[in-house]
Amino acid sequence: MRTRLNLLTAMAVVMSFLAVREAYADPTGLWDTEDKSAKVQVEACGDNLCGRIVSLEEPLDGKGNPKVDAENPEPELRDRPIEGLKIVWGLEDSGDGETWEDGKVYDPESGKTYNAKITLEDENTLKLRGYVGAPLFGRTSTWTRAD
Numbered sequence: 001m002r003t004r005l006n007l008l009t010a011m012a013v014v015m016s017f018l019a020v021r022e023a024y025a026d027p028t029g030l031w032d033t034e035d036k037s038a039k040v041q042v043e044a045c046g047d048n049l050c051g052r053i054v055s056l057e058e059p060l061d062g063k064g065n066p067k068v069d070a071e072n073p074e075p076e077l078r079d080r081p082i083e084g085l086k087i088v089w090g091l092e093d094s095g096d097g098e099t100w101e102d103g104k105v106y107d108p109e110s111g112k113t114y115n116a117k118i119t120l121e122d123e124n125t126l127k128l129r130g131y132v133g134a135p136l137f138g139r140t141s142t143w144t145r146a147d
Helices: 002-024
Strands: 029-032 038-045 048-056 086-093 099-107 112-122 125-131 138-145
Touching: 038 086, 048 099, 086 112, 099 125, 112 138
Parallel strands: none
Antiparallel strands: 029 038, 029 138, 038 048, 048 086, 086 099, 099 112, 112 125, 125 138
């Protein structure tokens, strides 16, 4: 009887841990970028996740005009505004409840697109890894959930 009680207690502890972990496993919402220069809305886009810049800390250029995607390698896209720009897309749930991978991230400052994955550290911390080839060759940016 005591063994059964210990087993049930252990199962309850594990189940409560899993329930808490699931509560954190939602990367959708509004996030501040690492340097706080932008807010990005992460949301479902079909079966995947994507993210769009919804506001910039400094939305205007030196001439008082809205900042545009001036570094884009495609000349016809260089006039589109940075605010509203989709910068993360195609992220697929890895199945572990904390990682979404096989996506892309666009850096409007350089005009370059990288492979991407995100990992939720906790409910208020998201790690975005942009890389070329394998995740080993890249950089991680830590985003915090916006208030």
